[in-house]
Amino acid sequence: MPKVTYIEASGKKHEIQVDVGLSIMEGAVQNSVPGIDADCGGSCACATCHVYVDEQWTEKVPEITDAEKDMLDFAFEPKKNSRLSCQLILEDSHDGIVVNLPSKQG
Amino acid sequence: MNIKTDALVIGAGPVGLFSVFELGIMGLKAHVVDNLDKIGGQCIELYPDKPIYDIPALPKCTGESLINNLLEQIKPFKTEFHLGERVQSINKNNNNWVVETNLGKKFETPNIIIAGGVGSFEPRKIPLEGVEKFDNTNLFYAVRNKEIFKNQSICIFGGGDSALDWAVDLSNICKKIYLVHRRDDFRAAQHTVSQMNEISKTGKIEVLTSFQPKELIGEKLIEKVRITNSNSNEDKLLKVDSVLAFFGLKMELGPIAEWGLNLDKKNIKVNAENFETNEKGIFAIGDICLYPGKLKLILSGFHEAALCAKSCFNRARPDEKYVFRFTTSSSEIQKRLGVKNDNK
Ligand SMILES: Cc1cc2nc3c(=O)[nH]c(=O)nc-3n(C[C@H](O)[C@H](O)[C@H](O)COP(=O)(O)OP(=O)(O)OC[C@H]3O[C@@H](n4cnc5c(N)ncnc54)[C@H](O)[C@@H]3O)c2cc1C
Ligand code: FES
Numbered sequence: 001m002p003k004v005t006y007i008e009a010s011g012k013k014h015e016i017q018v019d020v021g022l023s024i025m026e027g028a029v030q031n032s033v034p035g036i037d038a039d040c041g042g043s044c045a046c047a048t049c050h051v052y053v054d055e056q057w058t059e060k061v062p063e064i065t066d067a068e069k070d071m072l073d074f075a076f077e078p079k080k081n082s083r084l085s086c087q088l089i090l091e092d093s094h095d096g097i098v099v100n101l102p103s104k105q106g
Numbered sequence: 107m108n109i110k111t112d113a114l115v116i117g118a119g120p121v122g123l124f125s126v127f128e129l130g131i132m133g134l135k136a137h138v139v140d141n142l143d144k145i146g147g148q149c150i151e152l153y154p155d156k157p158i159y160d161i162p163a164l165p166k167c168t169g170e171s172l173i174n175n176l177l178e179q180i181k182p183f184k185t186e187f188h189l190g191e192r193v194q195s196i197n198k199n200n201n202n203w204v205v206e207t208n209l210g211k212k213f214e215t216p217n218i219i220i221a222g223g224v225g226s227f228e229p230r231k232i233p234l235e236g237v238e239k240f241d242n243t244n245l246f247y248a249v250r251n252k253e254i255f256k257n258q259s260i261c262i263f264g265g266g267d268s269a270l271d272w273a274v275d276l277s278n279i280c281k282k283i284y285l286v287h288r289r290d291d292f293r294a295a296q297h298t299v300s301q302m303n304e305i306s307k308t309g310k311i312e313v314l315t316s317f318q319p320k321e322l323i324g325e326k327l328i329e330k331v332r333i334t335n336s337n338s339n340e341d342k343l344l345k346v347d348s349v350l351a352f353f354g355l356k357m358e359l360g361p362i363a364e365w366g367l368n369l370d371k372k373n374i375k376v377n378a379e380n381f382e383t384n385e386k387g388i389f390a391i392g393d394i395c396l397y398p399g400k401l402k403l404i405l406s407g408f409h410e411a412a413l414c415a416k417s418c419f420n421r422a423r424p425d426e427k428y429v430f431r432f433t434t435s436s437s438e439i440q441k442r443l444g445v446k447n448d449n450k
Contacts, residue, residue, distance in 0.1 A: 039224050039356070039357050039372075040148075040152065040224075041402060043152075043153070045148075045152040045153065046152075046356070046357070047354075048356070066291075069289070069291065070266075070293045073264070073265055073266070073287075073288055073289075073293070073353070073354070074230055074353050074354040074356070076233040077233055077318075078288060078318075079336075080336070106230055106356045
């Protein structure tokens with residue numbers, strides 16, 4: 001079970017074991033990590049599951065699709081390492097991944 | 107003058123529409139209010155062309171075809187829709203509720219059915235602190251009257267259809283348009299992109315890609331906009347008369363959160379017997395309601411609509427007895443639907 005570290009904008013860390021096959025969004029919502037709203041429930045239609053993927057991991061997560069790029073336009077303060085966490089499905093190789101949460105969603 | 111009705115449905119998504127049907131076959135009249143200017147809720151706003159496979163007895167439909175079918179189903183009831191209006195406040199008047207919209211329209215009804223989904227769709231604000239102070243001055247999230255932009259220099263933020271359509275359209279009357287977008291690709295229709303690129307050759311539209319807003323500068327009105335290049339971090343200052351931002355829509359519970367209903371985050375708690383909230387005569391169905399085991403599915407919302415309509419009947423017709431009927435065999439229902447029974 002890969003371990004995911006969610007870091008809130010305030011710096012508060014949450015280290016959580018998430019099942020393979022779940023998204024980073026689902027890992028947060030199911031474990032009550034604050035700061036990910038996921039209004040659309042993971043259908044890449046709301047941009048309220050925005051995270052910044054730690055620089056060391058940006059190459060290792062699934063490649064971004066056009067639909068996700070379009071949706072990211074609506075995120076609050078998007079950066080180069082911005083992703084929608086509902087599109088980041090976890091594999092064993094993601095053990096130890098770190099994502100930073102924005103100061104707010106949308 | 108208050109509009110009197112048996113039930114007021116807040117939200118014209120699939121669940122709100124089906125509740126109109128369930129009320130209608132019992133002979134109850136409903137009015138529907140939605141903040142959007144079109145009917146269909148998430149199905150139309152978020153995924154009109156995407157397939158849905160889990161509507162009972164409909165192996166496949168799309169967001170749009172589902173809504174069209176629901177509209178066909180409720181056609182006999184000639185329901186009045188109040189679109190582009192947000193429900194704002196509620197007050198008690200004996201056994202009735204008086205509901206007021208942001209445009210001042212008032213409804214008086216024994217039953218409020220909140221089918222508000224994940225909240226009303228509202229334009230997403232520019233993601234900068236303190237920009238609210240320019241709301242209703244020269245910062246706009248929609249174009250209501252394009253004449254005000256005549257001979258102006260304006261800055262348009264966004265890379266989708268709304269942003270580009272308006273850039274092309276307003277280039278006919280504006281002095282200068284800066285179109286600022288976060289990245290190089292546009293989400294808009296290809297021919298609009300080409301049109302914009304063509305106009306940009308004349309200098310009327312200046313396309314600034316890989317730029318994001320950084321600061322809106324001005325006392326009462328925005329006078330300048332500072333934008334920053336996401337690759338080089340270099341800033342640019344634009345002198346403008348107005349700013350238009352098209353960052354899509356987001357969903358907000360909005361005024362419903364202030365009504366004293368029991369909430370859990372963005373959901374309204376209800377009992378699973380008739381989907382009534384902690385207030386008598388206020389029901390919540392569809393994505394917005396919460397009870398043990400709730401699933402945010404269209405089919406669950408349909409079930410909730412049927413059960414809640416029965417309680418609405420008891421409140422709207424206290425002197426009549428509710429009778430359970432099948433649509434197949436009830437001549438009364440068929441009369442309401444305007445169909446002739448061929449089976450006899
Ligand atoms: C991409 C995507 C795919 C989906 N696929 C499926 C699927 O395959 N099967 C399935 O069953 N479900 C699916 N869903 C979920 C389904 O769309 C929702 O369950 C359904 O739309 C809920 O309907 P609703 O009527 O409760 O709310 P909504 O469709 O959200 O409509 C609510 C309406 O209420 C309005 N409103 C809210 N507050 C106010 C107010 N104060 N004043 C005025 N108007 C207001 C809003 O503007 C909105 O139009 C999907 C959702 C998404 C995003
Ligand atoms: S949950 Fe809505 S886009 Fe990810």
